[in-house]
Amino acid sequence: MTAIAAETPVQTTGNVLSVKDLSVEFHTEEGWVRVVDNVNLSLGAGMTLGLVGESGSGKTVTSLAIMGLIAGKNTRLTGSVKLLGRELVGLSEGELSHLRGSEMAMVFQEPRRSLDPAFTVGDQIAEVIRRHEGVSRKDAFAQAVEMLEKVGIPDAKSRAKAYPHQFSGGMCQRVMLAIALACKPKLLIADEPTTALDVTVQKEMLALMNQLQADFDVSILFITHDLGVVAEMCDDVNVMYAGQVVESTGLYELFETPQHPYTEGLLAAIPESVPRGGRLRSIPGAVPAPREWPVSCRFFARCAHAVPGRCDEGPVDLAMVQPGHAVRCVRAGELELKGIV
Numbered sequence: 281m282t283a284i285a286a287e288t289p290v291q292t293t294g295n296v297l298s299v300k301d302l303s304v305e306f307h308t309e310e311g312w313v314r315v316v317d318n319v320n321l322s323l324g325a326g327m328t329l330g331l332v333g334e335s336g337s338g339k340t341v342t343s344l345a346i347m348g349l350i351a352g353k354n355t356r357l358t359g360s361v362k363l364l365g366r367e368l369v370g371l372s373e374g375e376l377s378h379l380r381g382s383e384m385a386m387v388f389q390e391p392r393r394s395l396d397p398a399f400t401v402g403d404q405i406a407e408v409i410r411r412h413e414g415v416s417r418k419d420a421f422a423q424a425v426e427m428l429e430k431v432g433i434p435d436a437k438s439r440a441k442a443y444p445h446q447f448s449g450g451m452c453q454r455v456m457l458a459i460a461l462a463c464k465p466k467l468l469i470a471d472e473p474t475t476a477l478d479v480t481v482q483k484e485m486l487a488l489m490n491q492l493q494a495d496f497d498v499s500i501l502f503i504t505h506d507l508g509v510v511a512e513m514c515d516d517v518n519v520m521y522a523g524q525v526v527e528s529t530g531l532y533e534l535f536e537t538p539q540h541p542y543t544e545g546l547l548a549a550i551p552e553s554v555p556r557g558g559r560l561r562s563i564p565g566a567v568p569a570p571r572e573w574p575v576s577c578r579f580f581a582r583c584a585h586a587v588p589g590r591c592d593e594g595p596v597d598l599a600m601v602q603p604g605h606a607v608r609c610v611r612a613g614e615l616e617l618k619g620i621v
């Protein structure tokens with residue numbers, strides 16, 4: 281096992297997104313606290329990278345930092361975020377705002393909150409197109425109708441004139457996808473886009489996103505706490521725990537031969553992984569608050585395989601166990617963890 285200086289292996293050429301040593305700190309009443317700690321990610325053209333972990337592991341803050349939405353005197357951001365080779369860290373808000381929508385876009389868990397109740401959905405899509413492409417109001421609206429067709433809204437021409445409250449949650453998420461993809465960005469960040477939807481609608485939405493990815497040739501950073509969703513969507517997966525990437529590999533490898541006990545715990549919590557009549561396991565405990573993260577392995581207190589004196593001895597580097605498979609665990613390679621393939 282070779283320790284590597286940075287976290288995940290980052291290829292800087294040919295990637296749509298390359299994140300290197302990204303850290304985010306917030307100023308709180310107790311002082312500065314780091315919630316994202318030296319994260320590295322790389323996402324190739326047309327690929328989907330999953331960012332997985334329980335609530336509080338730092339997924340959303342990572343994605344907001346990538347979008348340039350972490351700013352202000354109470355925040356500190358260090359590291360590098362490259363979109364199509366261009367460094368985003370240090371760009372002005374004006375430059376970032378231009379890139380949001382045209383080159384990168386994001387959809388969130390609660391689509392209704394992101395839509396303006398006072399405007400028709402057609403106008404909201406058209407507004408993004410007009411702002412970024414400078415076309416006439418009429419042409420922008422015609423393109424908005426086309427986008428609604430592409431995201432599977434029936435009777436798009438008349439539905440474009442309806443308001444968000446006249447759409448179901450699933451339909452609102454389709455509208456959000458239409459807004460996000462209207463200017464054909466190269467990167468789409470989807471933060472728990474199906475979590476608020478019921479199971480049938482969730483499945484339709486995942487199928488739609490796979491279809492749209494091919495149609496729009498967009499790379500997706502897919503954020504979720506649900507490895508079942510990852511299995512449907514992703515090519516590669518980065519597992520996050522307490523602000524750090526703890527495992528990074530291809531989808532199949534992650535499911536077949538997980539190397540981090542936290543990943544094993546997440547796999548055991550997928551309903552499909554449990555035999556009929558078996559018990560669904562959840563990982564005991566919860567992600568500690570950032571102020572309580574230990575200097576040594578952050579998963580130590582919850583780990584079924586922890587060895588006192590070894591696992592709590594100091595910081596653990598992310599290390600390669602195989603080409604393309606990196607793990608942050610001092611016992612990586614010596615444990616036979618349960619996969620589910």
Ligand SMILES: Nc1ncnc2c1ncn2[C@@H]1O[C@H](COP(=O)(O)OP(=O)(O)OP(=O)(O)O)[C@@H](O)[C@H]1O
Nearest residue numbers: 306308315334335336337338339340341342569570
């Ligand atoms: N503005 C802020 N100030 C201080 N702490 C923050 C701030 N925003 C987020 N945090 C903390 O950062 C940590 C990571 O939060 P984040 O929302 O990224 O986690 P997550 O993995 O996306 O979880 P969830 O799925 O619940 O959104 C959490 O402990 C959270 O409380």
